[in-house]
Amino acid sequence: MFSKKKSKTVVVVGGGVIGSMHAWLALAAGHKVIHLERDLAPQSASIRNFGLVWVSGRAAGAELALGLRARELWETIGLQAEIGFRANGSLTVAQNDAELEILREAVQMADASARGFELLSSTQVKWLEPVLNGNHLGALRCTTDAVVEPPMLLGGLRAAMLGNERYSWHPHYDVVKYKKTDSGHTVKSAAGVKVSGDLIAFVPGAAHHGFLSDYFEDAPIRKVRLQMGATVPLASELSHSVADGDSLRYYPAFKDLSLHTLPTQEGIAAERKMQLLLVQRLDGSCTIGDTHEYEEPFDHELSEAPYEHLSQVIANLFGTTAPKIERRWDGVYSQSTSTDIYFRKEIERGAVIITGGGGRGNSLAPAIAEETMQSWGI
Numbered sequence: 001m002f003s004k005k006k007s008k009t010v011v012v013v014g015g016g017v018i019g020s021m022h023a024w025l026a027l028a029a030g031h032k033v034i035h036l037e038r039d040l041a042p043q044s045a046s047i048r049n050f051g052l053v054w055v056s057g058r059a060a061g062a063e064l065a066l067g068l069r070a071r072e073l074w075e076t077i078g079l080q081a082e083i084g085f086r087a088n089g090s091l092t093v094a095q096n097d098a099e100l101e102i103l104r105e106a107v108q109m110a111d112a113s114a115r116g117f118e119l120l121s122s123t124q125v126k127w128l129e130p131v132l133n134g135n136h137l138g139a140l141r142c143t144t145d146a147v148v149e150p151p152m153l154l155g156g157l158r159a160a161m162l163g164n165e166r167y168s169w170h171p172h173y174d175v176v177k178y179k180k181t182d183s184g185h186t187v188k189s190a191a192g193v194k195v196s197g198d199l200i201a202f203v204p205g206a207a208h209h210g211f212l213s214d215y216f217e218d219a220p221i222r223k224v225r226l227q228m229g230a231t232v233p234l235a236s237e238l239s240h241s242v243a244d245g246d247s248l249r250y251y252p253a254f255k256d257l258s259l260h261t262l263p264t265q266e267g268i269a270a271e272r273k274m275q276l277l278l279v280q281r282l283d284g285s286c287t288i289g290d291t292h293e294y295e296e297p298f299d300h301e302l303s304e305a306p307y308e309h310l311s312q313v314i315a316n317l318f319g320t321t322a323p324k325i326e327r328r329w330d331g332v333y334s335q336s337t338s339t340d341i342y343f344r345k346e347i348e349r350g351a352v353i354i355t356g357g358g359g360r361g362n363s364l365a366p367a368i369a370e371e372t373m374q375s376w377g378i
């Protein structure tokens with residue numbers, strides 16, 4: 001616990017969503033924040049993702065509690081910064097009887113009402129979201145799921161923080177060295193510039209190498225690569241985020257349900273561990289994905305077969321030709337491989353590394369940062 005009396009200088013290394021949330025909460029608590037980022041503008045997972053604040057998929061217990069707390073914080077932050085926060089809810093759509101049965105089980109889970117689960121018939125889905133006019137048997141609606149806009153998010157948070165003179169943003173500051181000193185913590189950039197603070201959070205995302213690599217030795221984390229895409233703008237509004245039944249296989253919320261009854265995943269969907277997630281952006285386009293690749297070195301190319309599969313699933317759900325995919329990209333995140341929800345390591349008193357948020361890093365970011373503030377007692 002650090003004294004609450006004096007305002008601290010908090011150094012945050014990493015301008016992604018989890019780093020930015022550390023900066024946000026430290027600033028909100030009245031401290032001076034020095035925010036360091038190696039790129040001119042952050043280019044990693046936090047700007048390549050769906051922007052989902054996904055409560056529906058969180059494992060029962062501690063992970064759900066963290067997810068619900070993060071959802072609460074996101075809503076407040078969404079009122080204070082232009083990040084495109086929308087409490088839009090989600091629909092996980094069943095396309096076969098086995099998926100529908102699992103959705104029936106999901107609404108009976110002990111925490112179903114905390115998550116805001118309800119089962120909708122196919123007719124109700126079509127009434128709620130006329131775009132989903134294709135083949136489905138019903139959907140699990142989750143009213144607590146929400147979304148932020150990745151293209152606006154980090155800039156929106158910084159714009160709000162820059163209105164506070166206690167915040168400073170330092171892009172192109174590649175931290176290459178860290179030292180604990182008598183008076184606090186000092187980092188040095190590749191250009192030789194030193195910065196010091198009372199407390200420091202290293203939030204480097206999937207940069208498991210470099211000056212932090214010693215601390216990551218044998219750490220239960222791995223990198224995961226995903227392929228993503230964006231469609232042309234739809235003519236109509238699709239307010240809910242949408243997931244297909246394959247997502248039930250991957251989200252831990254559903255792990256104790258009758259997943260063994262699901263038909264075997266086949267072809268490219270099985271090979272790339274695919275699910276459909278789809279979010280309409282403010283410009284009408286839809287972010288779609290995804291695939292999962294776990295073996296390094298990762299493929300350097302974007303392969304076309306996953307996009308063909310996603311288009312087929314979308315066409316089936318929409319009951320019409322899938323919108324053209326006009327942009328494709330990939331992204332890599334750092335994922336905890338232990339039972340810990342994410343990776344946290346105190347390397348010195350007041351110096352902590354946080355990564356490994358995996359596919360839930362955006363969802364949980366504010367609550368993860370809050371845990372750091374609590375551990376520092378600030």
Ligand SMILES: Cc1cc2nc3c(=O)[nH]c(=O)nc-3n(C[C@H](O)[C@H](O)[C@H](O)COP(=O)(O)OP(=O)(O)OC[C@H]3O[C@@H](n4cnc5c(N)ncnc54)[C@H](O)[C@@H]3O)c2cc1C
Nearest residue numbers: 014016017018038044046049052175205331360361362363
């Ligand atoms: C394609 C894709 C889709 C996803 N979809 C979702 C989703 O919808 N919902 C969800 O909850 N999660 C999602 N995730 C996961 C989520 O995006 C990540 O968990 C989250 O963005 C991680 O945030 P971060 O700040 O830890 O890391 P990052 O976003 O990787 O940011 C780390 C930053 O640290 C900087 N940095 C690294 N080393 C240094 C250094 N030495 N000096 C200075 N700066 C440094 C990097 O340049 C980078 O900007 C997705 C991830 C991907 C890849």
